Amino acid sequence: MTPLLHPRYWPTWLGLGLMRILAYLPLPMLAGIGSCVGELSHSLFSSRRKIAQKNLRSCFPSWSEEKTADVTRSCFRYIGQSIFFSAFYWWVDPNKLNQKVKIHNREEYDIALSQGKNIILLAPHFCALELAGIVLSQERPMISMYQNTKNRLVDKFVKDGRSRFDGILVERKEPLRNLIRLIRKGYPFYYLPDQDARDKGVFAPFFGIQASTIPMLGKFSAISKSVVIPCSSRILDGGKGFEVYLGSPIEDFPTGDDIKDTTIMNQTIEKMIESMPEQYFWVHKRFKTRPPGEPAFYE
Secondary structure (H helix, E strand, O other), rough: OHHHOOHHHHHHHHHHHHHHOOOOHHHHHHHHHHHHHHHHHHHHHHHHHHHHHHHHHHHHHOOOHHHHHHHHHHHHHHHHHHHHHHHHHHHOOHHHHHOOOEEOOHHHHHHHHHHOOEEEEEEEEOOOHHHHHHHHHOOOOOOEEEEEOOOOOHHHHHEEEEEEEEOEEEEOOOOOOHHHHHHHHOOOEEEEOOOOOOHOOEEEEEEEEEEEOOOOOHHHHHHHHHEEEEEEEEEOHOOOEEEEEEEOOOOOOOOHHHHHHHHHHHHHHHHHHHHHHHHHHOOOOOOOOOOOOOOOOOO
């Protein structure tokens, strides 16, 4: 195994060192730098721009081309900001972090905790997706899943950042019984479900389009006897801070039917996206896997 101080990792050390320094800049400055990076990416990475536009046109067919283009550009700007804000989440002093975050509608989350209920937080892929898990893990250890990266140094920094407040990380390839055991011990599970599932998923509508979706939320909820609470994180304009929104537990869930449960989950995610579509991760090929006989979604 190559030592982390090996020359092959020196460029990574340099990049991470720069990120560490940037973490201490004022948030408005980080937002400005991130927005510029996002604008540049919007111009340079035409393939990702086309993916975002295709997703938005398909999910919001009533939008004008002008609005679709504006939301696409905003999405890239927020993605750029999220790169630099990640360093802020991982390294800045906890008091400074908490001063920049406001949590809304946490009453039912607190009630569920006080009643000793197991909790799964349904956290879609918004640009500030890491924020809520990190902030809430200051109160009690929070479980999240991760996937190892090929760069061991990046992998180490990401894991250290996400677990800075005793967060519990479960690698995606670990046996699921390890995750279920932790949920049953009362640790909330911060679950990010909305990626193309390829051949491991079931097809359920997402904004009216059949999307290959991992049908695990209902199974996790049933096996661990957990309530599912929607959770989303918002980046405020101009580097003013962040907001976390906690919803009410999903009613009559799970049903025991994979398609119904996955459809309910997707509908819940749709409602969260509609409140801030520009901050959703539209550059992902969410509809890449198609039902048998359907043509390719992305050209």
